[in-house]
Amino acid sequence: DAKTTQPNSMESNEEEPVHLPCNHSTISGTDYIHWYRQLPSQGPEYVIHGLTSNVNNRMASLAIAEDRKSSTLILHRATLRDAAVYYCILRDVIERDDKIIFGKGTRLHILP
């Protein structure tokens, strides 16, 4: 089973910020938090990842709770091209058994 839980769907208006939550209450100290997104009819693509500190890149920001049991992907200014399914997954830093399990993700709808 997936180690993360996400809302099934969310809706946002174009050009507004979007906050996508992810719960991972059983996260271990060696798990990285990764986010991927899947545009319609495409394979998933990497968005961002982090371990403990908040992270920023050109696509998004990742806010990680202090206890690491939840995180939030932030799209600062949503566009119609951001409509996709967003997946939050955990990846163990040890990697001896790198069984990467995806949950159902959050389907993000962007309203023009």
Next chain:
Amino acid sequence: NAGVTQTPKFRILKIGQSMTLQCTQDMNHNYMYWYRQDPGMGLKLIYYSVGAGITDKGEVPNGYNVSRSTTEDFPLRLELAAPSQTSVYFCASSYAVTGAGELFFGEGSRLTVL
């Protein structure tokens, strides 16, 4: 770099036929994965490999086989195809960077079993 290349992109099989989905990557990644995605659903892990000669079962391995004789290639074999195997199959790879390495996905192979 071509990244992760999957072939074929589309295939129709009859029940009971067998076939191999090919996956190759040119990034010298140690880790490779096969996922399937049914319509409107998330990704399910079929098999994965942490290096040449090493493979492990994922969440839904029944009806599939894999091999990893080289770093570059990770073919997925379907034996005795069944309608339940109608799905989109994604191959992915990753460099082994202690949990921080990102996954690179192929464009997918859409399989229909009739």
